[in-house]
Amino acid sequence: MSQPISSSLAEALSGWPPPVLDPHGPFSNTVTTLAWVLIALFTLIFVLVCAALWVALYGSDELRARLGGEGVVKWFGLIVPSGVLLVLLAWGTVMVAGMTTIQGDELRMRVSGNIYWWRVSYLDAAGKELHADANELHIPVGRPVVVDMVSEDVIHSFWVPKLGGKMDMIPGRTNRLKLQADQAGVYGGQCAEFCGGAHSLMGFVVVAHEPAEWQRWRDARLARQQAQPAPAAAAAHDEVQRGRQLFGEVGCAACHRVAGTTAQGLSGPDLTHVGSRQSLGAGILPNNRGTLIGWIGDSQSIKPNNRMPAYRSLQAAELNALAAYMESLK
Incomplete structure (x- = not known):
């Protein structure tokens, strides 16, 4: 069943002239x-x-x-x-x-294609991961970004029409592509290579910040990524605490990572900052309490054949608690 993409991604991929003829x-x-x-x-x-x-x-x-x-x-x-x-x-x-040529002064990132989402890693100059995210890239305006592209399953293709060219992501190979935004804004991206039944629902957004704003965003992310415990763990709200407990009990921690907690799964998107993302499900839903509940309860009806099981046995109060915990992870 096809679903509308999130408002931010829909806006970034629409309008006139079309994104492919509207370079930024x-x-x-x-x-x-x-x-x-x-x-x-x-x-x-x-x-x-x-x-x-x-x-x-x-x-x-x-x-x-x-x-x-x-x-x-x-x-x-x-x-x-x-x-x-x-x-x-x-x-x-x-x-x-x-x-594709690296000059040495670019921001380094790595994006891994998965069925049907994107693993995002921010790298230092030596290629070591500084912090992780999923389905959303944050870049500074006016600075080139080198993106190392890999695939963890089948062939995908990374494409942000307004910011760069198109590059295939091939299992066992690392390809590189450069992006750069000349003005702040939200730019839509899409998988451009058929990779399975939900291929058309595999989108993402690139958020371009003014350099000073981006530096503040990066410093905050690094601090939160290294926090012990993660910010949500200290939250006093009962519903959030219940959601954190359920996160481990129902098996979410086996697939997802939340920095500063025992949840260190790697087969699903990193959820350390999921509450601050603009979209859910790789760009197909706006990020709010209602869509979080719907995604946790039955993601298969929203994006068929994705690798997250449906949790139809959870009660409404439990889904609310899990969604509240997800919202707190910023």
């Missing part, structure tokens, strides 16, 4: 320029073919004889197309070369 960074601008050149060439070729067809059907005998001559076929059937393709190949290779 230098790397997406490169892709858009290449796309417009290809569109222009396609249009020119279409017009020429239509003109040739008109001549073949309605032109004079002399024009038709010229059109079918050996020289025309040689030049416009072989030499000109080969030359155009070679020029496009060389020009395109030069244009996109900088989209």
